Amino acid sequence: MKSADLFTRAQGLMPGGVSSPVRAIKPFPFYTAHASGSRLTTVDGDEYIDCCMAYGPLILGHAHPAIRDAIALQLEKGWLYGTPVELEPEMAARITADHPGMDMVRFVSSGSEATMAAIRLARGYTQKKDIIKVEGGFHGAHDAVLVKAGSGATTLGVPDSAGVLPALTAHTRQVPFNDTEALEALLCAHDDVAAFILEPVMGNIGPVLPEEGYLREVRSICSDHDTLLIFDEVITGYRLGIGGAQVMYDVTPDLTTLGKIIGGGLPIGAFGGRRDIMEMVSPSGPVYQAGTFSGNPASLAAGCATLAWLHGHRDLYGRLEESTRALAESVASHGGSFVRHGSMFKFFFRSTPPRNYREAKESDTVAFTRFWGKMRSKGIFLPPSQFETNFLSAAHTGSDLDELTGAYLACL
Numbered sequence: 001m002k003s004a005d006l007f008t009r010a011q012g013l014m015p016g017g018v019s020s021p022v023r024a025i026k027p028f029p030f031y032t033a034h035a036s037g038s039r040l041t042t043v044d045g046d047e048y049i050d051c052c053m054a055y056g057p058l059i060l061g062h063a064h065p066a067i068r069d070a071i072a073l074q075l076e077k078g079w080l081y082g083t084p085v086e087l088e089p090e091m092a093a094r095i096t097a098d099h100p101g102m103d104m105v106r107f108v109s110s111g112s113e114a115t116m117a118a119i120r121l122a123r124g125y126t127q128k129k130d131i132i133k134v135e136g137g138f139h140g141a142h143d144a145v146l147v148k149a150g151s152g153a154t155t156l157g158v159p160d161s162a163g164v165l166p167a168l169t170a171h172t173r174q175v176p177f178n179d180t181e182a183l184e185a186l187l188c189a190h191d192d193v194a195a196f197i198l199e200p201v202m203g204n205i206g207p208v209l210p211e212e213g214y215l216r217e218v219r220s221i222c223s224d225h226d227t228l229l230i231f232d233e234v235i236t237g238y239r240l241g242i243g244g245a246q247v248m249y250d251v252t253p254d255l256t257t258l259g260k261i262i263g264g265g266l267p268i269g270a271f272g273g274r275r276d277i278m279e280m281v282s283p284s285g286p287v288y289q290a291g292t293f294s295g296n297p298a299s300l301a302a303g304c305a306t307l308a309w310l311h312g313h314r315d316l317y318g319r320l321e322e323s324t325r326a327l328a329e330s331v332a333s334h335g336g337s338f339v340r341h342g343s344m345f346k347f348f349f350r351s352t353p354p355r356n357y358r359e360a361k362e363s364d365t366v367a368f369t370r371f372w373g374k375m376r377s378k379g380i381f382l383p384p385s386q387f388e389t390n391f392l393s394a395a396h397t398g399s400d401l402d403e404l405t406g407a408y409l410a411c412l
């Protein structure tokens, strides 16, 4: 069956026809039949250079042989036991060695689960109620973080979804990204803040980059107010480099959440942090957290193989950085602003790079949608929103990049 027919069928069976809202491309999304390296092939027989890469996890590209072999080897031995496995301490040792902010780690099954548990842990540890997040920051799809952007730092959080009780977002306050004064003012006015959670490089509206010194200042403000600092590195972990933003910017958070890349393309999440905080997690402490699929061997096998590959090919990060730099130079004369950080990049249809959510939202989304359609007709699949980051992977070749650059120049 072809994409249009499949989508029609799915719409009668699944809300919006999809399993996650961003996939509901108008008038209908293409259905993928198979993928390899940098390329997706659809059930209609079309091929795309993929710059979505499943929204971040696939830093080695699709169906990477090293990861496929690791998963296959695990499948022969079974893929879920309900008991501990050797891969857990192996993966935990790797992750804690790579991240200065993680002495211990707990594996879960998604990034959403990781941020939900990290927030609970911060509250359990500090015995404080409120959390602060960044306006427009994304931390998954659970109640405490589904707060409408623009509700302002001094007002209580307003739910961004039907079905979320106002009482559950009332303890979530927001500040703009790159604004330490707003954070300081909020923490001075409220002494009941358990944690400030942020994406150190915003990946879900952009990318939007932290200004010089921002993360360091955030660190010291949180310490001054006995508020835990949570870096949500679900995108940036192993994406900006080994050790993520905390190594790149040399700022150590109290808690870190990971996901996406660390599962090598299979479902995973993790949260970790200072030993005294992590020891509060059940069964060693009173903060409850559990999961049937947590630390499942298939995800850990894929994840361990991915992290081992990245450790063995550290030059990848410089190469990807160079690729987006070259792309940025090629499109520099076009009107909007090209923002990039290593292998994360985006062309914003606005004159200057956004500093925060409000500025990102000023982008011309009509122009973006027109551009996106043209890119698609040239065989380039970009995430279908002005506010989702594009990704490159190890599998994107020189000729892919030439094709991508040519398409940008033709479509902007």
Ligand SMILES: *Cc1c(COP(=O)(O)O)cnc(C)c1O
Pocket: 109, 110, 111, 112, 113, 115, 138, 139, 140, 141, 199, 203, 204, 232, 233, 234, 235, 259, 260, 268, 269
């Ligand atoms: C993707 C993402 C999440 C949610 O992860 P899921 O695995 O989709 O639940 C949380 N935080 C950030 C920063 C993300 O990019």
